[in-house]
Amino acid sequence: MLDRCRETLRGYGDRAAFVGSDLAQDWREAVGEGYDVVISMNAIHHLETDEKRAAYARCLDVVRPGGLLVLQERVAFDGRFWPHIRTLWQVRAQDEGTEPHALDADLTHAQWLEAERAGGDKPETLELQLGWLRAIGFDPVTCFQQLADRVVFGGLRPG
Secondary structure, three states: OHHHHHHHHHOOHHHOOOOOOOOOOOOHHHHOOOEEEEEEEOOHHHOOHHHHHHHHHHHHHHEEEEEEEEEEEEOEOOHHHHHHHHHHHHHHHHHHOOOOOHHHOOOOHHHHHHHHHHOOOOOOEHHHHHHHHHHHOOOOEEEEEEEOOEEEEEEEOOO
């Protein structure tokens, strides 16, 4: 996946930077600051709760005033949505002609969430993460897109 990212960014020349780092550590010095946009895809939901909040705070530090943070992550959701989310995944798999998602399995919401966490995912709710972004200093914050547990969200650094 990292090689694919490097290859994709290569076409942007010096307008884009790829920096590999342990997100649980302080990576700001390696990255620098003043970015128009900071994008993280499918990485932060693997961190522990306090590490997620710290990573978001570091993002505020490296994006320029007026700049944008975009996060594409997996999120936890209220278990009452479970039957509907399973249906969304089944329809999506049929429409795309892909293999059924793990949500097709005969699991309860609690069993599914436990299996996700056992596999290294540590999703938090979208509402909680949007609240963290606000508290850190991003304003406004929003959800750009959501399909079940897959969400694109973020915020602007004021200024």
